[in-house]
Amino acid sequence: MTSFRINNAALLGAVSLFAVAAASRGAAEPQVIVLASTTSVENSGLLAHILPQFTSETGITVHVVAQGTGQALATAAHGDADLVLVHDPAAEATFMAAGHGLTRTEIAWNDFVIVGPGADPAHIAGAHDVVAALKQIAAAKAPFVSRGDNSGTDALEKRLWKVAGLDPAASDGGWYRDIGGGMGAALNAAAAMGAYTLSDRGTWLSFGHKAGMQIEVEGDPRLLNRYDVILLNPQTHPQAKQVPAHRFADWLASPEGQAAIGGYTIAGQRLFHPEADAKP
């Protein structure tokens, strides 16, 4: 009697494992592609806004794995994605040079902003020169939150400090805080610490916990944020689902896809510009 019950438990375990396997297989039956993308396009709600339209037009489901740009490119390099949507031109160039990518197409852009506390201890509010603003933050030793996660935003921030001729990680005083997290984690940390941070505009606009923070610096051409879609090279990544991945990349660049991207707004504000819009 008892041994039956034990067997039943084992059976139940095995059956439910199969159920999970069957459920995931059932869902994978229609065409599914894995898009390695950045947290900014996922967390801002852009993909949730445009993907249903693509899926209804083509029947292709896009599974979005949202990571920092560095990790997203690594995921694709491991062969675990079918295409990439990221925003770090330097890292993308390295990825292409290593032979992982086939084509790289700009599909959208917006800009980065420096956000910070309403009290603005470094007196940078309203400035347009991001490098000068960073110098002022460093001079005032005002708290600054860095992503520190090798994402596209993190890479730009590091480049801007370099342009400013500063190495904040080496400076003392504890004002430069590397949190090693995503954009949302950085904004939460900045809100809690009354710190400045660099954010993409899309995540900032959709972020729900601004807690008295405001945009301090915007409009510097160096704050341009371009998003590229990269198709994988079939020679180095034969397992990538080329046909549906191509269709998705083509759709993003098509008039319909561009209109969908440009049509995404929060409180009347456009979060991402179609590629053809005039840049600052």
Add this chain to the structure above:
Amino acid sequence: MSDIVDAVRLALGLLLEFDASLRRIVILSLAVSLSASMAAAACGLPLGAALAVFRFRGRGLLILLANALLGLPPVVVGLVLYLLLSRSGPLGWLGILFTPVAMAVAQFLLALPIVVALSHRAMVGIWREYGDDLLVSGASRLRAIPHLLSIGRLSALTATLAGFGRAISEVGAILIVGGNIAGYTRTMTTAITLETGEGHLAFALALGLVLIAISIAVSAGAFAIEARVRGSRSQGTA
């Protein structure tokens, strides 16, 4: 403070409304964590009992290992599993990375040491008390294991629920091997992580309260089933 009040109100609203996307997340969380903990129970309970019944070389090491792995860091399990299941890894041909199956495997690995260690601890005491009787009544040590688990079924249930608790509350491993894909591998815990990242703190906390409510319901359900089984059995023998 207002965030917490908002969260409680939101959580009640979520539970009352229970819309399609929440239902999906809850069902996936339960399917993954229940299958992981059931599989961990199916392997771990007999193993825990065997460690109490048999004496063999390396037994002490296994017990030490099970207890040491109680503190297995989920993020490390996730990372190792990711490297194994990646297309460029040794098990890449399975094609289960970024699927619920990979998440169930990760949680199974995390729940197993808990089930083994807890059931072993309980079965040692029961074996001390009933072992001689079981052996005298003619059962071999192997055959005694099911009897042992039957006598100690409340402890076995507790061990299984502890494994389930570990599985359903875990986020580090499934975030890496599941990818937190909306509508596909997004569970309660990965949704909470995401909502926190989007700054929807009250909503994230509300999801957390829903998760706790569901965990309580699962435990209560398990104990209710056990009580019914016991009730019907004592009726049968009466």
